[in-house]
Amino acid sequence: xxxxxxxxxxxxxxxxxxxxxxxxxxxxxxxxxxxxxxxxxxxxxxxxxxxxxxxxxxxxxxxxxxxxxxxxxxxxxxxxxxxxxxxxxxxxxxxxxxxxxxxxxxxxxxxxxxxxxxxxxxxxxxxxxxxxxxxxxxxxxxxxxxxxxxxxxxxxxxxxxxxxxxxxxxxxxxxxxxxxxxxxxxxxxxxxxxxxxxxxxxxxxxxxxxxxxxxxxxxxxxxxxxxxxxxxxxxxxxxxxxxxxxxxxxxxxxxxxxxxxxxxxxxxxx
Numbered sequence: 382x383x384x385x386x387x388x389x390x391x392x393x394x395x396x397x398x399x400x401x402x403x404x405x406x407x408x409x410x411x412x413x414x415x416x417x418x419x420x421x422x423x424x425x426x427x428x429x430x431x432x433x434x435x436x437x438x439x440x441x442x443x444x445x446x447x448x449x450x451x452x453x454x455x456x457x458x459x460x461x462x463x464x465x466x467x468x469x470x471x472x473x474x475x476x477x478x479x480x481x482x483x484x485x486x487x488x489x490x491x492x493x494x495x496x497x498x499x500x501x502x503x504x505x506x507x508x509x510x511x512x513x514x515x516x517x518x519x520x521x522x523x524x525x526x527x528x529x530x531x532x533x534x535x536x537x538x539x540x541x542x543x544x545x546x547x548x549x550x551x552x553x554x555x556x557x558x559x560x561x562x563x564x565x566x567x568x569x570x571x572x573x574x575x576x577x578x579x580x581x582x583x584x585x586x587x588x589x590x591x592x593x594x595x596x597x598x599x600x601x602x603x604x605x606x607x608x609x610x611x612x613x614x615x616x617x618x619x620x621x622x623x624x625x626x627x628x629x630x631x632x633x634x635x636x637x638x639x640x641x642x643x644x645x646x647x648x649x650x651x
Contacts, residue, residue: 402452627648
C-alpha cells in the first residue's frame with residue numbers, strides 16, 4: 382500500500398511507487414520533459430518536492446494531486462510546504478553591475494540531454510566575492526537553489542516568461558565560498574566499517590566512466606541496495622558533488638584515498 386503524499390513528498394518517491402506517475406507529471410508541464418532522461422531525472426527529482434515542482438511549473442499543487450489521485454495515491458493536503466520561499470527583491474540584485482554578473486546559459490545542454498550540474502558547480506567555485514552567477518534556463522532550478530542556499534549563497538530567480546528564467550547566485554563574502562572538502566570523519570573508521578560489511582558488499586567500478594556517469598551509476602546502485610549491504614565503489618577521485626546527495630538520502634560513507642587516481646568508497650545506511 383502506498384503512503385499518503387503531500388506538499389513535501391519527493392517526486393522521486395512518487396515515480397518509484399507507480400510506473401505511470403512519470404508520464405502523469407510530464408503531462409502537467411513541458412518543463413518536466415527533461416525527466417524522460419534517466420540521468421537528468423536522477424539528478425533533479427531526488428531533491429524536488431511536489432511544492433517545488435508546482436513552483437517550477439507555475440501551477441497550484443492541486444494540479445499535481447489531481448493527476449496523481451487516479452493512480453491510487455492518497456492525498457494529504459493539510460501538510461504545508463516547508464521553507465516556503467519569499468519573492469522579495471533582495472538588495473544584492475539592485476547593487477550588482479553588469480561586470481559583476483557571469484552568464485551561463487544551460488538551455489542547450491538540457492535540450493541535448495546532458496547534465497549541467499557539475500558545470501554549474503565548477504563555475505560557482507570561480508565566482509569571486511561580490512559577483513553573481515546567472516543561470517539562464519527554461520524553468521526555475523529549485524533543487525539547485527536549495528543546495529546553494531545551504532552553502533551560503535544569496536539567490537534570486539527572475540521569471541521572464543513561460544520558457545525563460547534567470548536565476549542569480551550571489552557570493553557575498555570570501556568566507557561563504559563553497560567547500561567541496563568531505564568531512565574529516567569520512568576517512569576515519571574505514572577498517573571498522575569494512576570489517577562490518579566484508580561479507581555483504583556490492584561492488585561497482587566507475588573509474589573508466591566519463592562524467593557524469595559515475596554519479597549516475599552510483600545512485601542507481603544505491604536505489605536497489607539492500608539495507609544490510611554496503612556499496613563498495615572503485616573511483617579515480619573523491620566524488621565531491623555526490624557527497625551532498627548521499628547526505629540528503631541519509632547514507633553514511635567512508636573514503637579510502639589510496640593514491641592519485643585510486644579512491645575507494647564504502648556507502649551504507651546505519
